[in-house]
Amino acid sequence: MAEPPNNKSQSGLKLSPSRLEILLTLLWFGVALLYSSNVQMGTLSVMVVVYLGGVLCGIWMIRLALRLIRRVFRGKANTSSFREGLKWTITPLCVLLLLVISRTEAAFKFRLMLSEQALQTYLRDAGSGIDQGLIEPARRIGLFWISEIEDVGGPVRMVTCRISAIDGGLVYSPDSPPPSSRMDSYRHLYGPWWIWVRSF
Secondary structure: OOOOOOHHHHHOOOOOOOHHHHHHHHHHHHHHHHHHOOOOOOHHHHHHHHHHHHHHHHHHHHHHHHHHHHHHHHOOOOOOOHHHHHHHHHHHHHHHHHHHHHHHOHHHHHHHHHHHHHHHHHHHHHOHHHHOOOOOOOEEEOOEEEOEEEEOOOOEEEEEEEEOOEEEEEEEOOOOOOOOOOOEEEEEEEOOEEEEEEEO
């Protein structure tokens, strides 16, 4: 008498992404998205985003390769549920979204849009303090921590990020592009706002 099929042996090794991998991928995406909303990324930030992302992508690619090999040897493709297919799309979708967001600086622009009114109000109320180029104690304005503010002949620079010998932040320049120099580099975001990086 033939024995009933063993579901465990029939299914073999489970190759679809596990819940833990999916949770780690979503957590990595959230952390990477947070870091991408900054002007600069420190060494630790790069390690978290690049290395952890590489590990997650590597695991996903190995699982996919093993799944394809198993399908070839079985001679026919098994039908997969929508939920199963969704598991496979999460990792590449997160990577693709992060690449697009980083390339377009969408996260930083969104953060700035949410903080724009608070920043403009602060600049208007600061008055002569900006003209003197005063360094203020770091304080939160909108969604940014401002550690230094300086008037550079019209445009106003605000330091929001300080990593080693590199300062970075925002420039509010509604009338003209900010003045360039050997140490300062600027990149236009939208309207009167620019990204500024200074290397010593």
